[in-house]
Amino acid sequence: MKKIFLLVVLILSASISWSQRNQLIAYIDMEYILENVPEYLEAQNTLDAKIAKWRKKLDDQARHIEVLKTDLANEKAILTKDLIEEKEEEISLKQVELRRLESLYFGPKGDMFSVRKQLVKPIQDQVYNAIQSISKRKKYDFVFDKSTDLVMLYSNKKYDISDLVLATIDRSRLIDEKDKKRQEQLLAPEKGLTDRQKEAISKKEAAQAKKIADVEAKKKLIAEKREKLLKQREEKRQLLREKKEALRKKKEQEKKEQE
Numbered sequence: 706m707k708k709i710f711l712l713v714v715l716i717l718s719a720s721i722s723w724s725q726r727n728q729l730i731a732y733i734d735m736e737y738i739l740e741n742v743p744e745y746l747e748a749q750n751t752l753d754a755k756i757a758k759w760r761k762k763l764d765d766q767a768r769h770i771e772v773l774k775t776d777l778a779n780e781k782a783i784l785t786k787d788l789i790e791e792k793e794e795e796i797s798l799k800q801v802e803l804r805r806l807e808s809l810y811f812g813p814k815g816d817m818f819s820v821r822k823q824l825v826k827p828i829q830d831q832v833y834n835a836i837q838s839i840s841k842r843k844k845y846d847f848v849f850d851k852s853t854d855l856v857m858l859y860s861n862k863k864y865d866i867s868d869l870v871l872a873t874i875d876r877s878r879l880i881d882e883k884d885k886k887r888q889e890q891l892l893a894p895e896k897g898l899t900d901r902q903k904e905a906i907s908k909k910e911a912a913q914a915k916k917i918a919d920v921e922a923k924k925k926l927i928a929e930k931r932e933k934l935l936k937q938r939e940e941k942r943q944l945l946r947e948k949k950e951a952l953r954k955k956k957e958q959e960k961k962e963q964e
Contacts, residue, residue, distance in 0.1 A: 729845045731866045736852040738832055738867050742874060748824035755820055759810040766803050770796060783953050788945075835873035839866060 739745045777784075777792045784792070810816050840848055848866070 728847070729843065730847045730849075731840075731843075731845050731864050732849040732851050733836065733867045733870055734851045734865065735832070738870055739828070741871055742828055742832070744831075745825065745828045748828060752817075752820055752824055756817060759806075759816070763803065763806060763810070766799065766806065770799050770803065773799070780949065783949060783956070831874050831877065832870060835870045835877070836866075839869055839873060 773792070773796050777789070777796070781789060808815060812818075836848055839845070851865075
């Protein structure tokens, strides 16, 4: 409603001052513009992939919690009080972790908000800069966005500058690419390096290769430690299952003896 009111006020203001100077008005379709900017589509695809990955992780965690709850309900009759409390505590901790991850990924200041800002905002800034440039050059008084909830009962296509905005963005991209190539040429090493320069470059590359190898070795060590920890946990679970089975058989034996 506020946007509709603002539009009415602007149109009335334009009508009142029409006798003094013709008001120049244009509009854009932001959705159409963004859909035709390759960088935006690439950024959106990257964001969608991250969101799908986060949702899958949350869903897997939620399903795991449900499995733990079901197992506890089925085994409660043969478990000791300490084992029951231990399992309930484990489930509670996993639920807390699930809520923490949900907030981390999709909270008001979560990863989704940060990644969207990081990926999409620069592209939106390109669009707004192009609109500002066109508006100053053509001296537009108002530029509206047709794709928002602002109601436009009628719009003449000749006032749509969406394609002009896209052309401005493309032109800016070409200029940036030329500047980048020019900069790369300026920074490119000259042909015919001396032996000393070649040796310096070789040492630098060797140091970088060693750094990468050290990082990979560290990753491998972490993976081995994690594998060892998982194995220990599995052995602990197996021992617990064997204890449960032994307890169950003992109860069955006692029951038979009583009969």
